[in-house]
Amino acid sequence: MAAVKSTAVATKPKAIYVDTSKCTGCRGCEVACKQWNSLPADPQPFAGSYQTKRDFAPNTYTFVRMNEVATSDGEVRWLFRKSQCMHCTDAACVEVCPKNAIHHTDYGTVYRDADKCIGCGYCVNNCTFGITKLDEVAHKATKCNFCLDRVEAGLEPACAKTCSTGAIQFGDREQMLKLAHQRLAALKPGFPEARIYGEQELGGTGFIYLLTDRPEKFGLPENPVVPWTVKIWQHVVRPAGEVMLGGTVLALLAAALLGAGKTGKVDKAARTGSGTGSNEGGATDAKS
Amino acid sequence: MDPRFTRTSSQADLYAPLRPGTDIAFIGGLINYALENNLYFRDYVVNYTNAAFLVDEGYSFHDGLFDGYDPQTKKYDGKSWKYAMGLDEKPLKDPTLTHPRTVFRLLKKHYSRYTVEKVCAITGTSKEVYLEVAKAYCATGRPDKSGTIMYAMGATQHTVGSQNVRSYAILQLLLGNIGVPGGGVNALRGESNVQGSTDMGLLFDQAPGYMALPPAAPEYANLKGYLDKETPKAGFWTNKPKFFVSFLKAMYGEAATPGNQFGYAYLPKRDPKKNYSYISLFEDMYDGQIRGAFFFGQNSAISGPNSNKENSALDKLEWVVISDLWETETAAFWKRPGAKPAEIATEVFLLPAAASFEKEGSITNSGRWIQWRWKAVNPPGEARSDLWILHNLHRRIRARYAASHATKDQPLLNLSWQYGLGEEPDIEAIAREISGYDTRTGQQLTTFLNLADDGTTVGGNWILGGMYPPEGNKAKSRNTADKGGIGSYLGWAFAWPANRRILYNRSSADLHGKPWSNDKKVIWWDPVAGDPLKNEHGKWVGLDVPDFKPTVSPSDAGGSNPFIMRPEGVAGLFSKLNEGPFPEHYEPFESPTANSLSTVNLNPVVKIFKSPMNERGDAEKFPIVVTTFRLSEHMQGGGMTRNLPWLAELMPELFVEISPTLAKARGIIPGQDVVVASARGEVKAKALVTNRWKPLMINGKEVEQIGLPWHFGFMGIATGDVANKLTPHVGDGNTLIPEYKAFLCNIRGVK
Amino acid sequence: MEISRRDFFKYSGATLAALMAADLGFDTTPAKAQANELKIKFARATPSICPYCSVGCGILVHARDGKVINTEGDSDHPINHGSLCSKGAAVFEVAHNPRRLTRPLYRAPGGDRWEEKDWDWVLDRIATNVKKTRDAGFIESEKGLPVNRAENIACLGGAALDNEECYLLYKEMRSLGIVYLEHQARV
């Protein structure tokens, strides 16, 4: 309903910088995330590759995507990317959440408040990256919450702490960006397609990737946007609807006051009949 | 370099595939490359290795065989694998390295056969990649550079496993990479305390501290005979009598007196003709010789080779005791798929053990750091620590023999067991006994140098000497300072020996005691340091505890002999192992091709078991090379990981990695069930078709390769067939470690 | 169903007010994140070393009222600086796992199931077996030389045991005369 979402401006912007040129796919982050958040396993059958997780699940906030990519000279590259909620600044979930259960924190991350979430699934269906999932039993949307309790206690998020190759680092946003740019400069000669992903995308995301190849090789959209349907919904339909509704009520009030002078009787003078119904209003009519 | 393109390879700057079992060819080629292109570190090689030593005339090598080989006994006599001695009974040397019988020349001649073409034909690596590897790695031969070789079971689990590691040592010595930071030959061992359990001598022929357990042979009849035979004339091992007597005092305490050779007779003497190592143990168990067995946290049904045979061996036991945290496949061998419990008469005891954080104790990592573990919580239910189990089992067995006066029971009754009267043994007392104390004062020793051979000191394991000095257990120290930034962390825990972090670090300095390069300095000679009262005129100082006599100056006698454990004080490019002084490439027990370097296909000293269930596969029936491997998500026999939901969901079941060409050839689609068969068994797995695997050109023929993780078994959450049903009962020429990493198989899809 | 004009104003006014309030987005509840309480806040952290491979990474085991509530890397530890691979990170499930053995189990010869026993019973029975088997196969001497060995009992394990445990195991087994003493270092 609210046209303007109460988005806390990030006073202490933090970020997690994931360097895919260092990740060896050991999946320590997957286990550490489950350990800290006490998430039970959700076993999937062997799916033809090391990556047994195909998608997020109510108790899987993060998993490592493993793509084998053939290179031009017939060799193979094995690209790993730890995937999780991106914590976008221009966040579709924050916009669509009807209960203000998802909002930005002082660190610029997107936090889902379990108490206010009713499990309506708006965020699940509109997330730009399709990450948030719905726990139908607990009626809660589930996603990575950037280990907010740890961050507020001055600790690193669980995945950043457990990463043994230093692929996942946590810190102030501009410090992380500095590291990313340094690394990019070093990698560019060997990896022409290397780039930073998340610095500008969607107004800057809480997770910043240093990709060694094009985004789709890592299962990421080239330039992610909040779905246009969300924009139409939140910035056109809703405001317009509210204005129209307000207008209707005012019109009815005005009509009632101005029309007060009329007697209850049928107005003989206007024999030709005044009919009923405003341009939007209407008399009763049975469905024929 | 790895037969498989692994997740680590994905981040490597350079990945070189090679056929499993051809490491010596690969490294031999690098040795040749370093020598041919003069990339070796000459000063280091001349002064710190036995390159300049002349070898006895009797030494020879021809068509894959060294001198003195007896085909009947399949052994070398090794009589002439020694230095040529001068009149002064000292080895003859030629520092100019020109004499044809210098170790250097013989080495150069031996590896001149390992040309790049020949090597690439054997290993299947492409020439371009191989030359890139050679160029990149041999560049570390410069004084200011260093390179490290890290390896695991991929190098050791071969019939030529020991020589594989020897070839790493030779390459590193030529490039001057031993004793310097960022150098070394580093094993990535697989269990949290496998280093500690090896240090404690839990091997059939060992006493703690890498000392030999005496065999039943005339020359070992008494302690004096043992010490004369086992103590070298020079080098640090000349102290062995102090270490061995202190060990006997630790074993038999008061009952170990000079009179009874400190209880030497009580030690069990093994039959020298018999081999009691892992494979022979199960062979003998299969033959019914072994009636009872203990398994302490070991899941042999999964991790042992030829598991069909090893499981059948377990069936023959009268009783077996298993102590573990889970009901493993070894504990449940009597109800394994296909077994008939009614016909298995073994009495099985499964004891619940405590986990690492449910008990106190120290463990030693691959870097020889002995770290203490504190107890966080009690074990669940009635689980107990292995310490508790061993302590209370010993007391009960001993009680049964209390009344006996038979001599055969004296070894048990005279065993020293001073760990308190309660059920829970006093672990600090055990740690103190291991580290060593003076029997007269009860004072903890500060170093193993204070151990004595007259029975006045107790030292359970000399290499841990000094871990528990009077001021307390150094394994518990947690100072995070790293002086000099080379990662020595001298204040963190205790490293054996004597807290040295980089062994042979004397070789990081030149003949004058000055570091070869500032970047690679560890210790150096400081003429000013030293305590004048002890008329010390200079001392070795630096960023690590010197692995050298601190006050011996570089110019003193032996002042430039960094390899203090070896009699000649210098490293052994030429060094005796069962198969010879230089590593030579031989094909694995089951190979798709003949040896193209000589007519000797299999390592000539390997023991072949002519017993049932030990068939040998040939390339016709089994054309595909297979190697077993481990996953980062599972651990060894799988007990500790396949019972954990978070890990079971990451790697849920057994799969086999195959190349797209092989898949097409066999009509196998990704994810399909396949059967992998070797001469010894069959295994069902899911197919993981990946272009990380490619067939390799081996001696002109295209050979397919596949990879099988071996953690899986029928117990636990993540289950699967036992990959080790396929592996052979054949082992390395020196250690008899099984050849898991290279054998032959065939594969077919299951409709 | 006559609704007086006054009633109408009352009702529509009320709904209007509610709508207007919602309209302008006055979110009455505070937007600040109330992250839940840090679970390890009052826990005791015990340093331990990972039970898996031999790199020797440091692990902190957080416990409260005798129960493990969290395990993560030990940031002070110079080897791993707080990081852990997938196995080390899962150590929590070694503490909380219904599959853990909690009572001594015994399987009778030819039997098809485990029976739960107490420690006294199993240790006594094992000691009896050891003595019976040792005495049956003990070789006291060979060719006049004392050998004191028992070749009919083997002992395997344990690279996962502490040093002190390995030491006791060594003393205990050698004192019985066992020469078939092997463990994972060989495989």
Add this chain to the structure above:
Amino acid sequence: MPKAKAATVYETRPRVVDSMAPNGMEIIRFDGWARAAHWAHVLSFFALLVTGLAIFGPQGDTIARVFGGIQATRLIHRAAAVTFMALSIVLLLISAANNRFRNIFQGLKNLLAFDKDDLAFLNEFPKKFFGLEARVPEQGKFNGGQKINSILVVFGSIVLAATGLVLWNPKAFPIYLVRLAYPLHDGAMFIMFALVLGHMYLSLVHPITRKALGAMWHGRMSGEYAEHYHAKWYRAAVEKTALEKTDTAKSGKTTSV
């Protein structure tokens, strides 16, 4: 008022009924089924609207408490949706069967047939609505405003139902369709909400038009009102009744509503 037994009445040609109405005449405007359908829809629509609003915004929680918590509210929303759709279909069928189907298309045609009177009505009535003088032409059974309203209601309901089904189980539909369903559902809700407000005003508050409320309550509208505001429809009804009177006189049956 005598209880009028529902006679088979041709919707489009209403019958005149003798009664004690002020000018002694009423016309049947809506038969029983039509009224039943209307009021059933009012109930389910309001249930949908209110429970929908409970989800719609943070302030909805107060509404949700009335229904026993947000999850109960969402359940009621779904239940009401089912009744809403079921009613539409069932009653459509019944009234169709009642009028032997011919009438349905006729009804829809009337609804959608816009003649100049309707257009004239649309720009005249607003002035009148605000008390200004306006020349409103004669209207049929449904004036221009009522036709617009009906169209929007029918169309709005269909959109709400369709998008509601998509939102109910998003996994069964392609994601872009699900994402499109949100703005459509909300938009249709706004329109329907505004319509209902206007509609309630005119039928309950507006001094003149509220007199026609009875037509949806007991089905009859006073002749005077009909003649005044639905002249064309009124005349058609009167002629028809005159014809029937002569028939019954011959057959001896009394005319009934």
